[in-house]
Amino acid sequence: MKKVLEITNISKSYGNTLAVDNISLTVEEGDFFGFIGPNGAGKSTTINCVLNFIFQDEGHIKVFGLDNIKDSVEIKKHIGFVPGEVFYYDNMKVIDLLYYTQSFHGNIDKELLNKYIKLFNIPLEKEIGELSSGNKKKVAIVQSLLHKPKLLILDEPSSGLDPLMQAVLFKELEEVRKQGTTIFMSSHILSEVQHHCNKVAFIKSGKIIKCGNINDIINRHTRIIKITSNEIDSIKKTLRIKDVEDVTIEDNTLSFIYRNKINQLLKDLTKHNIKDLTIRTPDLDDLFITSYMEE
Amino acid sequence: MKLVKKDLNDNLKGAIIWLSIISLLIIMILALHPIVVTKMNMMNEMLEQFPKEMINALNLENTNFNNILSYFFYEFQFILLASTIYAGILGANIISKEESDKTIQLLYSKPISRLNILLNKIIVVILYLLVFNFTLFTVTTICMLFLGNQNFDYLALLNMYLGLLLTQSTFAFIGIAIATLLKKPKSASTITGGIIMVTFILGIVSKIADKVDNLIYLSPVNYLLEGDFISRGHMEIKYMVILFIMLIIAITVSIRRYDRKDFNL
Numbered sequence: 001m002k003k004v005l006e007i008t009n010i011s012k013s014y015g016n017t018l019a020v021d022n023i024s025l026t027v028e029e030g031d032f033f034g035f036i037g038p039n040g041a042g043k044s045t046t047i048n049c050v051l052n053f054i055f056q057d058e059g060h061i062k063v064f065g066l067d068n069i070k071d072s073v074e075i076k077k078h079i080g081f082v083p084g085e086v087f088y089y090d091n092m093k094v095i096d097l098l099y100y101t102q103s104f105h106g107n108i109d110k111e112l113l114n115k116y117i118k119l120f121n122i123p124l125e126k127e128i129g130e131l132s133s134g135n136k137k138k139v140a141i142v143q144s145l146l147h148k149p150k151l152l153i154l155d156e157p158s159s160g161l162d163p164l165m166q167a168v169l170f171k172e173l174e175e176v177r178k179q180g181t182t183i184f185m186s187s188h189i190l191s192e193v194q195h196h197c198n199k200v201a202f203i204k205s206g207k208i209i210k211c212g213n214i215n216d217i218i219n220r221h222t223r224i225i226k227i228t229s230n231e232i233d234s235i236k237k238t239l240r241i242k243d244v245e246d247v248t249i250e251d252n253t254l255s256f257i258y259r260n261k262i263n264q265l266l267k268d269l270t271k272h273n274i275k276d277l278t279i280r281t282p283d284l285d286d287l288f289i290t291s292y293m294e295e
Numbered sequence: 296m297k298l299v300k301k302d303l304n305d306n307l308k309g310a311i312i313w314l315s316i317i318s319l320l321i322i323m324i325l326a327l328h329p330i331v332v333t334k335m336n337m338m339n340e341m342l343e344q345f346p347k348e349m350i351n352a353l354n355l356e357n358t359n360f361n362n363i364l365s366y367f368f369y370e371f372q373f374i375l376l377a378s379t380i381y382a383g384i385l386g387a388n389i390i391s392k393e394e395s396d397k398t399i400q401l402l403y404s405k406p407i408s409r410l411n412i413l414l415n416k417i418i419v420v421i422l423y424l425l426v427f428n429f430t431l432f433t434v435t436t437i438c439m440l441f442l443g444n445q446n447f448d449y450l451a452l453l454n455m456y457l458g459l460l461l462t463q464s465t466f467a468f469i470g471i472a473i474a475t476l477l478k479k480p481k482s483a484s485t486i487t488g489g490i491i492m493v494t495f496i497l498g499i500v501s502k503i504a505d506k507v508d509n510l511i512y513l514s515p516v517n518y519l520l521e522g523d524f525i526s527r528g529h530m531e532i533k534y535m536v537i538l539f540i541m542l543i544i545a546i547t548v549s550i551r552r553y554d555r556k557d558f559n560l
Contacts, residue, residue: 048558048560051404052403053400053403053560054557054558055555055557073406073408076404076405076406077406087398089396089398100301101401103297104297104405104406104407105406143401
């Protein structure tokens with residue numbers, strides 16, 4: 001697979017604050033890459049470095065194999081960008097803004113423009129300053145897609161959008177991905193990352209703490225178990241230490257992560273009086289919480 | 296070209312306001328000339344009472360109020376100050392606004408280099424200053440002709456506005472340089488305006504006493520007013536050279552800094 005975005009050992013400080021600390025990640029052609037982290041973790045700083053809004057202090061970034069600083073103009077011919085918070089020219093009409101921004105990429109594809117206007121219900125004749133944050137986000141999405149970019153960089157793309165519009169957005173993102181666009185998306189909404197991304201990176205305090213294929217990271221063989229019983233203490237003793245992780249007891253409920261064949265666990269539990277039992281596959285939320293609660 | 300067009304449009308309102316106010320000021324100044332001439336005796340008597348230092352500080356040492364161009368040149372110091380402040384603010388704002396409004400995030404996500412953004416904005420500033428000076432020169436000429444003064448030195452008047460253009464350009468580029476140097480460029484126009492005011496005052500102070508007359512070199516906004524402009528017919532060459540060098544330094548600093556700057560987002 002061709003590497004579309006290669007971040008190698010980049011660091012960035014603001015004064016004494018290290019915002020990004022020696023991070024590396026690779027996005028390959030066709031990936032839908034989720035970039036996850038809490039506020040202030042370094043997601044936007046990383047994106048700002050990729051787009052050369054700021055300069056990394058160390059390391060290097062390659063986009064389409066080109067240097068993000070030296071070849072910035074060439075790279076941006078093929079990039080679509082949606083910022084976390086949209087700041088466009090307040091006194092410009094939406095239609096003028098779309099024509100203005102597309103003029104940097106050549107002539108506007110009117111057919112595609114009409115498609116997106118309908119799809120995202122864009123108020124063309126309004127000035128940017130009159131728009132709600134959700135409508136501004138929709139304009140940002142449309143302007144990022146109009147020139148059919150090879151790489152889409154999306155910083156919290158669904159924030160401000162209603163659930164219906166979020167569904168429209170992700171359907172369209174899946175569509176452009178099928179047509180060959182690689183997507184790099186930062187998000188707080190873990191369910192959307194889990195549903196749409198094939199790869200994911202977790203960033204915490206400027207460092208990548210997990211990165212890879214989403215299926216490998218979630219580990220499909222792991223289960224989250226919750227048992228309610230009057231015999232919690234004796235059940236806990238029957239569990240093999242190597243099979244369990246993060247054991248917590250609250251009232252009569254025992255919760256833990258189980259990493260072995262489920263048959264074995266069920267066999268062990270038959271000896272006890274169980275009031276309630278839930279078994280589920282962990283999701284990114286679980287992973288996020290355990291990763292970010294750890295010091 | 297699209298960026299130039301957009302920035303010309305964005306700065307049009309401000310330019311119209313400044314041009315209208317300064318044009319009105321010129322019309323008022325020149326309209327008062329016939330009255331000043333009739334009161335000359337009274338004015339001369341009053342000026343004789345003034346100490347030499349004050350005459351110098353008020354730029355009155357080479358002024359002949361009977362001559363409309365000399366009279367206009369005396370009043371021109373206020374036009375010079377206002378026009379230079381406009382130019383400084385224009386230069387500072389055209390760079391800082393994109394960053395303080397965070398619209399640079401949109402512009403620089405497009406295939407355009409930082410140098411290209413800067414050069415487009417410099418072109419807009421130059422175009423506005425050219426139009427500004429051409430309009431004021433035209434307004435002044437028409438007013439003088441309207442008042443029946445057909446024998447004034449057109450070339451000296453033209454040189455007056457060319458001197459203004461050079462002073463304005465220097466401070467516009469200083470404004471641009473300050474905006475590129477500041478981490479948070481929002482205050483660039485205030486700082487530039489402040490520098491212009493302070494250097495203007497330094498120029499006045501330099502004329503009060505011989506001991507501090509070298510202070511004039513720290514007052515580029517006053518260079519045009521130095522010496523006997525009317526009899527010479529143009530700005531002193533050494534001051535033109537200093538302004539030009541300052542302008543080149545400001546452009547060089549701006550280009551180097553803008554190309555390596557972390558945008559404040």
